[in-house]
Amino acid sequence: MLSGKPNRREFLEATGILIVSFSLPCFGSAADAQSATLPKTVALDEVDAFLAIASSGLVTLYSGKVELGTGVGTALTQIVADELDVPPSRIEVVEGDTATTPAQGKTWGSLTIQVGGVQIRQAAATARQALLQEAGKRLGAAAGDLVVEKGVVRARGDGKQISYGELIGGKNFALKIDQQAPLKDPANYKIVGQPIPRFDIPPKVTGQFTYIQDFKLPGMLHGRVVRPPAIGASLQSVEEKSVNDVAGLVKVIHQGNFLGVVAESEWGAIRAAQKLKASWSNWEGLPEQSHLWEYVRATKINKDDVTSNVGNAEQALEQAAKRVSATYNFAIHSHGSMGPSCAVAEFKDGKLTCWSASQATHDLRLQLAAMLSMKDSDVRVIYVDGSGCYGRNGHEDAAADAVLLARAVGRPVRVQWMREDEHGWDPKGPPTLMDLQAGLDGSGHVVAWYSQLYVPEGAGGNVKLVAAELAGLPFEKGMSPGNIINNSAIPYTFPNVRTVAHRLAETPLRPSWIRAPGRMQNTFCNEAFVDEVAVAAGADPLEFRLHYLNDSRGTDLLKRLARFAQWQGRTSQKASSGEVSTGRGTSYVKYELARTYVGAVADVEINRKSGEIRVKHVAIVQDCGQVINPDGVRNQIEGNVIQTVSRTLKEEVTFDRSHVTSLDWVTYPILTFPEVPDVDIDLMERPTEKPWGVGEPSSAVVPSAIANAVFDAVGVRLRSVPFTPAKLRAALQSAST
Amino acid sequence: MPLLYALRDNLGLHGPRFGCGLGQCGACTVHIEGNAARSCVTPLSAVGKKKVVTLEGLGSPQKLVALQEAFITEQAAQCGFCIGGMIMEAAAFLAHNKSPSEAQIKQALAHNLCRCGTHLRIVRAVKRAAAAA
Numbered sequence: 001m002l003s004g005k006p007n008r009r010e011f012l013e014a015t016g017i018l019i020v021s022f023s024l025p026c027f028g029s030a031a032d033a034q035s036a037t038l039p040k041t042v043a044l045d046e047v048d049a050f051l052a053i054a055s056s057g058l059v060t061l062y063s064g065k066v067e068l069g070t071g072v073g074t075a076l077t078q079i080v081a082d083e084l085d086v087p088p089s090r091i092e093v094v095e096g097d098t099a100t101t102p103a104q105g106k107t108w109g110s111l112t113i114q115v116g117g118v119q120i121r122q123a124a125a126t127a128r129q130a131l132l133q134e135a136g137k138r139l140g141a142a143a144g145d146l147v148v149e150k151g152v153v154r155a156r157g158d159g160k161q162i163s164y165g166e167l168i169g170g171k172n173f174a175l176k177i178d179q180q181a182p183l184k185d186p187a188n189y190k191i192v193g194q195p196i197p198r199f200d201i202p203p204k205v206t207g208q209f210t211y212i213q214d215f216k217l218p219g220m221l222h223g224r225v226v227r228p229p230a231i232g233a234s235l236q237s238v239e240e241k242s243v244n245d246v247a248g249l250v251k252v253i254h255q256g257n258f259l260g261v262v263a264e265s266e267w268g269a270i271r272a273a274q275k276l277k278a279s280w281s282n283w284e285g286l287p288e289q290s291h292l293w294e295y296v297r298a299t300k301i302n303k304d305d306v307t308s309n310v311g312n313a314e315q316a317l318e319q320a321a322k323r324v325s326a327t328y329n330f331a332i333h334s335h336g337s338m339g340p341s342c343a344v345a346e347f348k349d350g351k352l353t354c355w356s357a358s359q360a361t362h363d364l365r366l367q368l369a370a371m372l373s374m375k376d377s378d379v380r381v382i383y384v385d386g387s388g389c390y391g392r393n394g395h396e397d398a399a400a401d402a403v404l405l406a407r408a409v410g411r412p413v414r415v416q417w418m419r420e421d422e423h424g425w426d427p428k429g430p431p432t433l434m435d436l437q438a439g440l441d442g443s444g445h446v447v448a449w450y451s452q453l454y455v456p457e458g459a460g461g462n463v464k465l466v467a468a469e470l471a472g473l474p475f476e477k478g479m480s481p482g483n484i485i486n487n488s489a490i491p492y493t494f495p496n497v498r499t500v501a502h503r504l505a506e507t508p509l510r511p512s513w514i515r516a517p518g519r520m521q522n523t524f525c526n527e528a529f530v531d532e533v534a535v536a537a538g539a540d541p542l543e544f545r546l547h548y549l550n551d552s553r554g555t556d557l558l559k560r561l562a563r564f565a566q567w568q569g570r571t572s573q574k575a576s577s578g579e580v581s582t583g584r585g586t587s588y589v590k591y592e593l594a595r596t597y598v599g600a601v602a603d604v605e606i607n608r609k610s611g612e613i614r615v616k617h618v619a620i621v622q623d624c625g626q627v628i629n630p631d632g633v634r635n636q637i638e639g640n641v642i643q644t645v646s647r648t649l650k651e652e653v654t655f656d657r658s659h660v661t662s663l664d665w666v667t668y669p670i671l672t673f674p675e676v677p678d679v680d681i682d683l684m685e686r687p688t689e690k691p692w693g694v695g696e697p698s699s700a701v702v703p704s705a706i707a708n709a710v711f712d713a714v715g716v717r718l719r720s721v722p723f724t725p726a727k728l729r730a731a732l733q734s735a736s737t
Numbered sequence: 738m739p740l741l742y743a744l745r746d747n748l749g750l751h752g753p754r755f756g757c758g759l760g761q762c763g764a765c766t767v768h769i770e771g772n773a774a775r776s777c778v779t780p781l782s783a784v785g786k787k788k789v790v791t792l793e794g795l796g797s798p799q800k801l802v803a804l805q806e807a808f809i810t811e812q813a814a815q816c817g818f819c820i821g822g823m824i825m826e827a828a829a830f831l832a833h834n835k836s837p838s839e840a841q842i843k844q845a846l847a848h849n850l851c852r853c854g855t856h857l858r859i860v861r862a863v864k865r866a867a868a869a870a
Contacts, residue, residue: 201813201817205792207751266742419756639855642857673844
């Protein structure tokens with residue numbers, strides 16, 4: 001297996017010759033000293049921004065997109081390896097260091113391969129073209145007579161050869177990326193498309209891997225934050241003497257409502273944070289959770305986004321022979337990272353360096369500079385892998401906390417959030433509410449679809465930093481929940497369709513994007529309602545979808561799903577009356593109506609008495625175009641299915657009028673081993689197509705597939721995630737009365 | 738002070754990880770006298786002279802134990818933050834149950850949480866390791 005990676009000497013050589021990058025302290029001050037004198041280009045149109053080749057032949061890939069645990073570090077390596085014809089083991093990846101990597105945008109939206117990887121592929125193709133031209137000159141051969149193997153260029157005729165290291169080692173390419181540089185024919189891929197084992201797994205299973213939580217600097221202190229007991233409370237007083245007896249206490253820091261402690265040891269910081277006495281004002285600005293959906297419906301609408309409008313849906317509804325309507329909602333969710341967020345910050349000579357697991361180090365750099373009114377050029381953020389984040393979790397906030405504490409004590413500070421900080425203060429996937437109506441004519445054809453979505457306004461951008469707001473420092477004022485109106489429009493060709501997103505002026509808890517933001521919630525509402533409409537039309541739900549799709553890749557996928565899952569056509573639920581019932585449901589998504597296709601069939605087992613739902617099995621068929629690493633894709637799909645089964649059955653952030661009350665894994669339970677379903681996957685590989693995202697799309701189909709399976713099993717509709725036993729019991733009871 | 742901080746901060750070990758500090762997630766799992774224990778809620782004072790083994794003590798990159806090899810073969814990790822705890826829990830379990838059923842493996846890991854959804858691969862890895870032993 002290809003797990004060999006460059007050794008440290010080679011890596012230093014690579015980074016030392018051309019540029020310098022990785023500044024984990026273990027690589028020593030020589031590297032740091034060079035980075036100060038050799039600024040490396042990070043311009044998005046320069047080959048040197050992405051690639052460097054040392055005289056040893058070692059290739060360094062500089063990626064602005066980062067490994068969040070999804071395997072993209074290995075997949076990006078495969079792309080470069082194939083395009084350059086270099087073994088993957090001879091490629092090192094540097095990720096997310098703002099001083100050395102190009103700003104390729106946040107690592108989000110299932111775009112790392114689709115966008116970032118394609119940029120990197122073009123940079124590699126440009127590099128290869130230049131290397132072959134130079135080799136041709138040196139070997140006296142025409143470009144067409146050259147072959148490359150393992151980073152060595154050979155002339156077919158006389159067999160003379162020269163290595164990439166000899167051609168470029170020690171020099172910059174000094175080339176703009178050529179969008180016309182020829183890409184390798186996919187038929188000739190040797191590494192792309194192969195299930196190459198991930199490079200990061202061996203160190204992760206032996207404890208050798210360095211997560212941000214393990215990262216240390218010489219002289220580093222430990223910090224903890226003390227958050228307000230109520231989200232909007234004001235700090236009235238702090239009794240510093242309450243922590244006088246904590247060994248190694250360095251300082252209590254308060255600025256506005258930002259409160260934190262710094263100590264020599266981590267345990268000292270924890271003890272100080274626990275013991276520190278402070279008084280806060282009362283604040284009860286959150287709505288009553290029991291009336292959340294009334295609150296959402298009553299929230300001021302700042303604007304309407306019409307996400308699709310065909311024909312006249314309202315008029316067609318009025319004239320329809322049969323109408324179906326339903327309201328769906330999806331609870332507030334947490335990212336639920338296993339490792340609470342952590343960061344390290346250091347000020348030196350008026351400059352700030354912050355080590356963070358942020359999915360957006362380039363943007364975080366600008367946020368931190370704005371918070372402290374520093375010049376952007378005086379701030380560097382260096383990516384270090386963290387616990388999986390599944391969107392914008394607390395990593396950036398922990399970074400801001402570390403920065404404020406480090407500034408206050410003049411030494412490097414590591415801030416590690418506690419479990420309650422992560423569950424309580426990570427930004428949340430906002431509550432989602434959708435009203436849906438459909439109309440059918442006398443012969444069961446759908447004539448109208450009309451949906452109204454209620455979600456907070458805002459899109460991607462940057463999520464405000466908790467520390468900046470608490471400390472009264474500059475921060476972003478708007479909400480950034482992600483592009484959560486995606487997939488509110490539908491893929492089906494009904495003659496009259498109107499889908500409107502009412503964008504709300506506020507939402508109870510600071511919002512951000514969680515995996516498949518909006519796409520997951522909206523697809524739940526749409527695809528569960530499609531099942532309702534199919535029943536109203538007297539049609540098999542899978543046949544119904546096929547009938548209304550005008551998209552050959554979509555119909556290919558659904559037909560393949562029907563075979564793969566051995567779907568038995570049906571026109572009504574087979575609801576049995578025993579205590580335990582089984583059922584199956586299907587769902588479909590074309591992600592953002594623009595890319596990756598996923599179809600699902602879920603099998604559930606229901607206990608009518610307890611209301612418990614067991615998801616036994618999920619079958620997934622996915623078409624994401626060209627697949628870089630099929631095992632990596634399968635790993636992501638399995639993960640998406642299991643995480644989303646967890647979200648669908650169990651998860652809901654709870655809160656009172658003052659603060660989040662689901663602060664641990666007991667109050668915010670997630671799926672456990674005995675509860676996980678089996679997952680079977682059929683990948684429709686299309687090697688000559690574009691590589692589309694795989695990180696999120698298969699999340700989108702899971703909640704509706706389960707909802708539809710529940711209906712198949714027991715004849716009731718669950719329209720509110722999570723599908724708790726209490727909700728199912730209530731639905732069964734109201735159906736029987 | 739809990740054992741976890743002695744292992745991580747005083748001894749510089751990365752195998753045991755801080756996940757919750759509440760004994761709820763299993764990321765901090767180590768062996769104490771061969772039994773899986775949550776080091777985040779085990780007071781250092783309760784450890785005394787008992788033998789503590791962390792992930793690093795199980796096997797090294799140069800000399801992997803069967804479980805670690807099986808996790809690599811099955812590619813049983815995503816972010817990997819929970820994986821050390823999974824391996825330690827599974828190792829203690831396999832020491833007592835040489836040929837477990839899938840249901841027994843799932844039950845043995847019922848109190849170890851994974852957020853990436855790598856459960857199926859973890860179960861396959863534990864089965865593989867059991868078969869290899």
